[in-house]
Amino acid sequence: MNFLYAAYTATWLIHITYAVTLVRRYQRLRKEIDELKDRQP
Amino acid sequence: MKRAFPILAALTGILLSYALYEALVAAPTEQTMGNVQRIFYYHVPSAWTAFLLFFINFIASVFYLIRRSPTADAIAVVTAEVGVVFCTVVLVTGPLWARPVWGIWWTWDIRLTSTLVLWLIYVAYLMLRRFSTSGQTPVLAAALAVFGALDVPLVYFSIWIFRTQHPQPVIGGGGSIDPRMLHVLLINWAAFLCLAALLCWSRFRLERLQRQVEDAQALESMLAPERSR
């Protein structure tokens, strides 16, 4: 039974980790876009 | 198009919760394996989704090699990356299922091993994209994807021979499956497909944005020295 929960938790952990990396990459891009806009009015 | 995104997100959320309820509560308990068998509802749909994504990657890569369409290349990156995520899920849940049922974490079973090789190939694919210094990374990556796709049947076939010569624990895939279980399996698959679509969509938008930023920065990197002078 513990293995069942472990497997379900692991699955969600992997997906959430990926989603978080996506969000962080997006935020970094946003920052770069803002910097670009600052330099090129 | 943009309004469709939150709708898909909401749909995915609902489907996933419903699928979780079905998998944990509604589905009948398997007789020999007990509750552990419920890993099946996450393991198998993830595998199918990963294979589907890798297949799309292959088609997009071939299309890119013929037409050199940047969109095809973006689709290839996206499906490879999300595919690796789902493939990781398969490789993690596999041993967690195998351990209580067979008493071992890993066996050189045909499906486990081919999945592992597939995972390795696509991790190599992503690393190639990351480390390439060429201005034509997509071409190199697409060539690798074609090789990977050619390799998969050979891997499958070779492990199949390998297995028939070495006794292996039998995996419970012997055809018959309870219709109630099949129903739950399909619901879970639908839910994970939605999740995959959602992830791919977000990643695709990210990729497109990233390319625009790269173009802008490329222009700027040439302007900068002129300005400072």
Next chain:
Amino acid sequence: MNSLAGITRATLAKDLRLEWRSKDAINSMLFFALLVVVVFSFSFDPNAEESRQIAGGLIWVAFLFAAVVALNQTWARELRNQVLDAYRVSPAPANSLFLAKALGNFIFVTVLEALMTPLFIIFYKLRALGPAWQLIPVALLGTWALVVNGTFFAAISLRTRSREIMLPLLLFPISLPAILGLVNATTFILTGEYSARFWIVLLATYDVIFTIACLLLFETVLHAE
């Protein structure tokens, strides 16, 4: 077609001459494979029966790593002074370069195998119980399998950072069926338990499929800059 064969021959002759003068690839390969043999035989000292079971794996892992050394060397030669560009601006067909490189590597690795196999036999007290002559087609087909894809992926990793590490990363997963075929065929011939015919057919299929794929895609990869 005529020019394809002619330029392939000229390029191969040039590579062999370069190798003969510098002996870069063959020396580093030989030394590397020798190290692997010695380290393995230190690590475990098997009796005759055990060594039959494991030798197939050991031999081919040693040769696989040695082949990677050779593959990196042959392209490194083209990168010095960027001579590869001289080939790329010429009208010579890309596949000539590919075939010459693949054949050159095939020769290097085969020579290495011929030199190292007696050492393995001595260190591991090997004697085949199955039909030993089958080891020759297995070795030839298997070497081509490793070298044809190796040459292709080495050309891809030319355009990456840290290319010497990139090559095994790309090559090993794709080569898995070939390695499995090689190791099992060798083990079966040594132990004489099963027929190795399945694996020989698999190796031949692998060779045909990937040789065609390499020839179709090499031009694209060579000019991807």
Next chain:
Amino acid sequence: MNQSPSAAAVPPIIEIANLVKQFGRFAALRGVTAEFAPARLYVILGDNGAGKTTLLRSLAGLSRPTRGSISIAGKTDLREVCRQIGYMAHPTLLYDELSAMENLGYFARLYEINDSSRCANVITTVKLDPSLERPVAQYSQGMRQRLSLARALLHEPQILLLDEPFSNVDVRSAHDMVALLASMRSAGKTIFVVTHQATLLAETADEFIWMEAGQIVDRTAHLKTAEAP
């Protein structure tokens, strides 16, 4: 774009339209548009990183444009005209372990030149000795540069692309090379020279192309002495 001073009458042999070459976040060429008339000697000038070498490599067909197009003698697929192009890069493009004749013999095979005296002739053209058996590794820098030029001339191309041909060459050899280039231009060849030593060509060149930040900023008939390096 800037009109070339006297090119209007003759149809151009090379046409470049909005050429962009981008390596990830860095653009080496940023929208180059130009036309070049045949049988002239062009000198390309500019700071390091201005895109001179990339422009030359694009013309040689080595570097594929990210956007835009190049047409040489009416062909946009540069593989079709590669026999008409001679390319000399900053590195020598020679095998250090081979002698001069062995090097050129191999490259002659690539161009399927069967005339066996051609290699010796071209070596004498650049004032080297064909009977020299030392490997190129033991040559002086100036001798290597000259042999490198011989390699580019081997197949008697109509268009010559030379990247820094005078670097590390002694003054007398440099003047020999300039005289050779002048005679080839008179024989109807189109020649592009990227160099930092523009004064060497101040009398000989027909036109000076000024590059800055990945673009052609000016084309002049005479060397602007104030800015000459």
